[in-house]
């Protein structure tokens with residue numbers, strides 16, 4: 001099958017793009033890397049009447065370090081994040097996530113804005129956005145607003161973006177010296193979306209007790225799931241192997257993964273336990289300086 | 294039909310195209326420009342047979358509309374083939390039996406032209422990771438990995454000379 005007919009627009013500025021979106025509303029779709037939208041158009045799951053190509057807009061492609069955070073433009077490609085020395089230093093979970101997305105050729109075109117606006121619940125960037133308390137900058141003709149990650153991801157393939165809004169940038173918090181991180185995933189073939197993925201950030205205080213902790217799971221619900229309750233219960237706990245086992249099995253008991261042709265709910269639960277434990281072990285090891293960055 | 298006239302730069306030649314915006318780059322290359330070295334397997338971005346270079350970076354031609362590529366430099370497998378003989382990568386694939394039916398081969402050549410430029414001395418693991426984006430139903434991959442390793446060696450000597 002081939003894509004349905006559409007009218008093609010290539011705005012040169014953000015304002016021009018926003019004017020087009022205001023005019024055509026939900027008859028229009030923005031195209032960034034096209035690595036998710038074009039497959040959907042090829043099978044006519046998506047058939048926009050107007051395609052607004054934002055690839056010509058310059059000011060959406062920057063990575064800017066700010067005080068305690070890093071702002072990444074929506075058009076920054078996966079491979080730039082994968083190879084960014086700045087990010088490897090300030091926010092290493094992002095390059096680790098990027099190099100795991102799809103295949104080499106897809107990473108050269110796919111954008112972080114596209115991945116987040118798509119909101120696949122097993123995708124790497126939504127997972128990291130949820131882990132790193134991201135702020136999403138959305139612009140429309142009416143102005144700019146900032147949306148926190150827990151409000152941005154609404155459901156499977158559904159975000160808080162309005163049809164006339166463009167995601168222009170995402171701001172992630174950077175990691176402190178004292179923090180360690182971990183990221184584990186499982187997929188059957190290289191390049192596939194993960195069946196389940198897990199990421200964690202840990203800071204320890206004296207005698208190896210948990211000082212701060214963040215944990216997130218993907219592929220177990222309609223959006224990435226932050227384990228807020230377990231995070232609170234974990235503060236002050238001794239970061240031992242036994243604790244890692246306990247917390248991972250508690251997480252597996254609390255999530256409600258669905259079953260489908262790719263994996264049963266039971267299997268996903270087992271993956272949660274295994275992958276979260278791995279992510280926590282890596283985070284604790286990095287915290288203790290036992291692993292290189 | 295809303296056919297539009299535009300210019301594409303393919304293999305360093307300016308090509309006039311008249312096509313609907315919905316026409317994929319893979320189809321314009323094959324049907325309008327008769328460059329049938331770019332193969333089409335899935336149109337989902339999965340198989341890699343349609344991979345071309347856009348400004349030197351690998352890209353799935355089935356996930357790009359041709360009209361998006363004005364002002365870009367597109368290189369297909371035809372553009373990577375010398376006027377006489379074969380490129381080092383093509384020659385190595387031939388010598389190491391890195392192909393049988395050849396359906397996947399153009400996509401592997403374009404992908405690894407880009408990758409070997411970026412990483413002239415890859416490990417087998419790195420080769421395999423990148424090769425995971427190109428499905429081959431014939432060879433079992435082992436000979437492709439061997440061929441890429443050999444081509445990398447030859448290309449390193451070529452640039453050293």
Ligand SMILES: Cc1cc2nc3c(=O)[nH]c(=O)nc-3n(C[C@H](O)[C@H](O)[C@H](O)COP(=O)(O)OP(=O)(O)OC[C@H]3O[C@@H](n4cnc5c(N)ncnc54)[C@H](O)[C@@H]3O)c2cc1C
Pocket residue numbers: 029030031032033034035036037038039074100101102103106109110111112113114115116117118122123124125161165166167168191192193194337338339
């Ligand atoms: C074979 C294959 C394997 C893949 N594997 C993975 C994987 O393992 N993990 C993973 O995370 N992804 C994977 N992907 C998807 C890939 O990461 C995409 O690049 C990404 O999801 C979408 O980014 P894009 O820039 O290509 O967006 P597009 O396809 O251009 O757009 C996707 C959606 O977002 C909207 N959009 C894009 N940019 C904006 C913006 N700035 N503001 C508002 N709306 C916007 C579009 O309108 C569209 O609805 C895979 C894709 C393929 C084809």
Ligand code: FES
Pocket residue numbers: 332333334335336337338339340341342343344353354355356
């Ligand atoms: S035809 Fe483009 S990736 Fe398969």
Ligand code: FES
Pocket residue numbers: 391392393394395396397398428429430431432
């Ligand atoms: S040689 Fe036949 S698909 Fe690769």
